[in-house]
Amino acid sequence: MAMKKYTLFFVVMSMLVLACTKVPITGRKQVTGIIGSQQVIQMSADAYKQVLDSVPLSQDQEQVARIKRVGNKIKLAVEKYMNDNGYANQLEGFNWEFNLIDNDTLVNAWAMPGGKVAFYTGILPICKDDLGVAVVMGHEVAHAIAKHGQERINQTYAKQIGLSIGAVALGQDPTVSQRLIFQAIGIGSDLALLKYSRTHESEADELGLTFMALAGYDPREAPKFWERMSAGSGGGPPEFLSTHPSHETRIRRLNEALPKALEYYEQNK
Numbered sequence: 524m525a526m527k528k529y530t531l532f533f534v535v536m537s538m539l540v541l542a543c544t545k546v547p548i549t550g551r552k553q554v555t556g557i558i559g560s561q562q563v564i565q566m567s568a569d570a571y572k573q574v575l576d577s578v579p580l581s582q583d584q585e586q587v588a589r590i591k592r593v594g595n596k597i598k599l600a601v602e603k604y605m606n607d608n609g610y611a612n613q614l615e616g617f618n619w620e621f622n623l624i625d626n627d628t629l630v631n632a633w634a635m636p637g638g639k640v641a642f643y644t645g646i647l648p649i650c651k652d653d654l655g656v657a658v659v660m661g662h663e664v665a666h667a668i669a670k671h672g673q674e675r676i677n678q679t680y681a682k683q684i685g686l687s688i689g690a691v692a693l694g695q696d697p698t699v700s701q702r703l704i705f706q707a708i709g710i711g712s713d714l715a716l717l718k719y720s721r722t723h724e725s726e727a728d729e730l731g732l733t734f735m736a737l738a739g740y741d742p743r744e745a746p747k748f749w750e751r752m753s754a755g756s757g758g759g760p761p762e763f764l765s766t767h768p769s770h771e772t773r774i775r776r777l778n779e780a781l782p783k784a785l786e787y788y789e790q791n792k
């Protein structure tokens with residue numbers, strides 16, 4: 524019996540050790556855990572479909588086209604960057620989608636693992652144009668690229684179920700994984716948003732700046748956009764502000780990361 528327990532312990536531990544990846548650009552080492560990338564991507568695709576089926580999508584063709592246009596432009600630039608820099612395998616299973624949900628009160632956007640992005644119409648007045656959308660899009664694409672969802676899910680999983688029981692439960696109960704993704708990304712009854720940590724938010728800011736620049740969008744718009752966001756967030760704390768470092772810290776970090784992003788912009792504009 525004891526033997527069995529130890530064996531399971533070592534199996535779980537070795538899975539954890541193996542499931543380590545490095546975030547592109549920031550180089551942060553992350554433990555992506557026992558629920559692997561492909562499983563998380565599949566769970567997310569199901570969850571994304573479920574969410575979109577339950578909300579009205581925007582019928583504003585011009586704005587819908589804007590979200591898809593900016594999304595695809597950034598997607599192509601990021602895919603090129605990942606391929607050129609030896610990260611192509613991290614995009615395995617990705618199937619990007621960019622949708623606009625008709626809700627004028629939610630000043631927000633989110634991304635699920637595997638490249639499933641959604642904007643709410645409520646954020647568009649702050650975005651103003653393609654450039655503003657690119658700031659948010661870069662940030663959201665960054666969450667997906669850096670596998671923040673997978674990290675989060677595994678953190679929640681480890682915490683809630685306990686590692687040794689978890690390894691068994693996952694094999695026996697398929698609904699466990701489904702439930703986990705909704706919990707980990709914070710989608711509940713009120714369709715609340717992806718609740719990432721401050722580390723994840725800061726990383727998404729930094730990567731987002733690079734990604735928009737790679738796609739030919741002037742990254743100097745980012746600090747300006749977050750200024751507008753900060754000034755205009757009247758109705759409840761959006762994802763971008765609630766889990767974020769203070770506004771001042773955010774602007775300072777963005778400005779620190781700008782010179783490098785501007786180099787990318789000059790090469791790609």
Ligand SMILES: [Zn+2]
Pocket residue numbers: 662666719723724727762763
């Ligand atoms: Zn975020």
